[in-house]
Amino acid sequence: MIPTLAPVPALVVAAPCTLSGDIRALAVSGRTVLVRLPRGYDSPTNRDRRYPVFYLLDGQNVFDGATSFIGGNEWRADETADALEASGKIEPVILVAVYNAGANRVNEYTPAKDIKNQVGGGADAYGKWMAETLKPTIDRAFR
Numbered sequence: 001m002i003p004t005l006a007p008v009p010a011l012v013v014a015a016p017c018t019l020s021g022d023i024r025a026l027a028v029s030g031r032t033v034l035v036r037l038p039r040g041y042d043s044p045t046n047r048d049r050r051y052p053v054f055y056l057l058d059g060q061n062v063f064d065g066a067t068s069f070i071g072g073n074e075w076r077a078d079e080t081a082d083a084l085e086a087s088g089k090i091e092p093v094i095l096v097a098v099y100n101a102g103a104n105r106v107n108e109y110t111p112a113k114d115i116k117n118q119v120g121g122g123a124d125a126y127g128k129w130m131a132e133t134l135k136p137t138i139d140r141a142f143r
Helices: 077-087 102-109 123-141
Strands: 022-028 031-037 053-056 094-098
Touching: 022 123, 031 077, 031 123, 053 123, 077 094, 094 123, 102 123
Parallel strands: 053 094
Antiparallel strands: 022 031, 031 094
């Protein structure tokens, strides 16, 4: 089954928004995914250009302090990429920020189950979702 891209509802902003550049919100298999496109992505001169893609987990923390679990503190990945691209230190890049699963985060990010606390052990399934669902979806939607 091929997942469809669906727009997600507007993000609820509880603090001043700090998004920088062209950031698009998608839902992939019901999960919020933010995609930051480099400057000039939609320019006719770049229509055949392919861009490297970086995937970042805990996506709600990546671009905007208003959605970060540490209120007001973000990773500033969009601003950092903008600065590095502008200085020529890196080529333009697409950043994909994948929101975590909230209470299920530990399960997705750990490979072995913690027997005592009965949590974790879902990393293989999460990795499979990333490789077989998310990456192909992003590859089809963006260059």
